[in-house]
Amino acid sequence: MTYANDMPTVEKVARTDAGLASELRLSVMRLRRRLAVERHPDNELSMNAMAVLGALHRFGDLTVGDLAAREKVQPPSMTRTVNCLVDGGHATRRRHETDGRQVVVVLTDSGRATVLSDRARRDEWLATRLRELTPAERAVLRSAAPILERLASHE
CATH class of the missing domain: 1.10.10.10 (Winged helix-like DNA-binding domain superfamily/Winged helix DNA-binding domain)
Incomplete structure (x- = not known):
């Protein structure tokens, strides 16, 4: 059984280049989606x-x-x-x-x-x-x- 304490934290994952790549990818994609939502409602x-x-x-x-x-x-x-x-x-x-x-x-x-x-x-x-x-x-x-x-x- 896996507990929340056993899951890698963002800090631990981002210590490797692969972990940093994963964190950056996720963060940049989420920010891009969030900025897309902020478009003017009349902009089609x-x-x-x-x-x-x-x-x-x-x-x-x-x-x-x-x-x-x-x-x-x-x-x-x-x-x-x-x-x-x-x-x-x-x-x-x-x-x-x-x-x-x-x-x-x-x-x-x-x-x-x-x-x-x-x-x-x-x-x-x-x-x-x-x-x-x-x-x-x-x-x-x-x-x-x-x-x-x-x-x-x-x-």
């Missing part, structure tokens, strides 16, 4: 569509291929997402300036407003949660944020 766009709008806002006009590579999806999937964004007025297409064979996806004012309001709502929720932490805990997260970004960006 998928998380994938919001990621594309975010990429266009952050990096400027991009080809469908560039967006697909950045979001780690196949070009046909990205084309479907872009079609939805264009149909909804969140993005437009234009010919590439130097390569007429390529199409560039451009963020519209509506798309920009959607990204900014969505980010503001989620940032406010997270900022509220962060204020509940101690200064030392917030300092740890400040140090961890660029490391997590590096892990997420690693090929």
Whole structure:
């Protein structure tokens, strides 16, 4: 029979790299789901569509291929997402300036407003949660944020 006292604690599990990987995976996934819940109730766009709008806002006009590579999806999937964004007025297409064979996806004012309001709502929720932490805990997260970004960006 196993008792609660015999179960490994988070501290014990996270002492190994495998344990740390498991704890980080679970925590990051739960935080992502929680942030997804904080979307504006009127925002009907998928998380994938919001990621594309975010990429266009952050990096400027991009080809469908560039967006697909950045979001780690196949070009046909990205084309479907872009079609939805264009149909909804969140993005437009234009010919590439130097390569007429390529199409560039451009963020519209509506798309920009959607990204900014969505980010503001989620940032406010997270900022509220962060204020509940101690200064030392917030300092740890400040140090961890660029490391997590590096892990997420690693090929």
